[in-house]
Amino acid sequence: MTDWARARTELVERLGEQRIDDESVLNAMAAVPRHRFVPEGSSERAYADCPLPIGSGQTISAPHMVAIMAALLDLQEGDRVLEIGTGCGYHAAVTAELVGAGNVYSVEYHEELAEQARETLAETGYGDVSVRAGDGKQGWGEHAPYDRAYLTCAASEFPPTVVEQVRPGGLVLAPIGGASQQLVRARRRADGSLDRGRHGRVRFVPLQ
Ligand code: SAH
Numbered sequence: 437m438t439d440w441a442r443a444r445t446e447l448v449e450r451l452g453e454q455r456i457d458d459e460s461v462l463n464a465m466a467a468v469p470r471h472r473f474v475p476e477g478s479s480e481r482a483y484a485d486c487p488l489p490i491g492s493g494q495t496i497s498a499p500h501m502v503a504i505m506a507a508l509l510d511l512q513e514g515d516r517v518l519e520i521g522t523g524c525g526y527h528a529a530v531t532a533e534l535v536g537a538g539n540v541y542s543v544e545y546h547e548e549l550a551e552q553a554r555e556t557l558a559e560t561g562y563g564d565v566s567v568r569a570g571d572g573k574q575g576w577g578e579h580a581p582y583d584r585a586y587l588t589c590a591a592s593e594f595p596p597t598v599v600e601q602v603r604p605g606g607l608v609l610a611p612i613g614g615a616s617q618q619l620v621r622a623r624r625r626a627d628g629s630l631d632r633g634r635h636g637r638v639r640f641v642p643l644q
Contacts, residue, residue, distance in 0.1 A: 461530075518542075518579070573643070575598040580600075589642060
């Protein structure tokens with residue numbers, strides 16, 4: 437039988453040696469059982485640092501990408517966070533480890549992925565993460581304002597409604613582009629404009 441805890445520890449050690457130096461993010465990655473989120477047929481590869489298919493033509497991001505995004509968002513306990521693109525729920529669980537599950541609101545386009553993610557999150561102890569099926573371009577107004585918002589799918593630009601739901605001084609993070617994408621982090625200024633920075637080339641599934 438696979439020793440999942442050991443496989444996970446080894447993955448986190450590799451991430452720490454390579455490029456991730458944020459202790460709180462590494463601890464979060466060490467806590468979330470990624471093998472429970474990936475489809476059963478893929479669980480043996482859950483702790484390889486690579487993306488995996490999760491159904492409906494979508495993929496779960498590679499662990500290092502989840503860690504990089506969590507570090508760029510500088511997530512603190514108590515931050516209220518909006519995620520666009522729940523997928524299997526893994527990234528939401530890592531965010532929940534950092535801010536508290538009750539502070540995470542995630543929107544997923546595909547109803548069946550949203551349903552499955554809700555189930556897995558509940559089974560793994562992250563049942564307080566809120567998941568809604570719908571178009572993430574509309575964000576989730578009821579729980580705004582957010583301290584942080586991020587997309588796990590690539591958009592040509594930050595969706596304006598999502599930006600509006602982030603408080604002044606808050607951060608938004610997303611893969612921006614089409615065939616060629618950049619991870620862009622932006623701080624929302626009081627007047628609603630964005631102070632942007634680029635954080636490397638990435639490859640994500642497109643926003644629907
Ligand atoms: N964070 C996820 C990875 C998701 S892949 C995980 O840990 O598994 C990107 C996800 O974005 C897919 O599930 C896709 O269905 C979703 N998506 C694409 N367009 C969307 C939209 N307009 N609104 C909400 N979700 C969307």
